Amino acid sequence: MLLGDMLREFYFAQFGVTVDEIQERMLKPDPDGTDTERAAILSTIHFLGSVLQRGEIASFARPFGGGVPISMPSSSWELDDFEARFATSAVNPHDWWGPAERGTHWVFVDEAGYEAFWKEWCKPVIFADDPVTDQLAVNNFAAAIDHPRSTILRLPEVVKRTGLSKSTIYAKIANRTFPAQILLGSRTSGWQDEHVQSWIRNPT
Structure with a gap:
């Protein structure tokens, strides 16, 4: 499951609405901080990012265009801000903490692990x-x-x-x-x- 797809599915479950433009909304600045939808998205991103950081759901990086996926260590999720990674679903394994816009790999999460986590909640x-x-x-x-x-x-x-x-x-x-x-x-x-x-x- 692509990282962004997990966010969409979880967000839909939390708030009961579809978010077709979720990535666009995340990448746009919010000047006054009163955007309810954006605040809810950021809350969901932080929660899921913390789950991945703790290793409760496994994550993988697969090269753009296809190739062999590699496991992402939990330390690769030690970020000050999860927003850009969730917005792009991209990462560079040679620089886990670098700008997501320079990613070379897609970020996937273990679907079975996500479903088990979902059931627990x-x-x-x-x-x-x-x-x-x-x-x-x-x-x-x-x-x-x-x-x-x-x-x-x-x-x-x-x-x-x-x-x-x-x-x-x-x-x-x-x-x-x-x-x-x-x-x-x-x-x-x-x-x-x-x-x-x-x-x-x-x-x-």
Whole structure:
């Protein structure tokens, strides 16, 4: 699976929308920092980049035009900013940390590893809002995955409890000053109540 395809698939699952122009949006500067969609994309990029950095999903580099792929060490993901690599899905194995625009290889991730990671994150939960409808989504995963149940908040409830706007929440996620939402299914995501409560007690 190409790195950019993993981002698109994960982003779609998190926010329930397609992102046909995701690479273009990532490469454009955001002068005022209030672009909600861009903040959400950056939050997703940072999360997935951290997963790859920890080696939870294997990654590979394959030469442009085809050839034998090589394994990417977890150290190759020790980047200050993951954005350019996800935007281009490219890298130069002779200079892992160099500009992505000078890449010589495509970046792929292990699809089986990604699917296993996905399954781990699809936790059965109890929703704080609209429990009857949302429980149907939960039941799709409850039989296959054994995780403790926890209360999950949807975005409107998070806005209500924190007093923050949607754009501010996503901007704070991108800046790592607010808890990130968790993936629950193909089009479902939310925030763990205890994480939001912890932030309310000690906002950053």
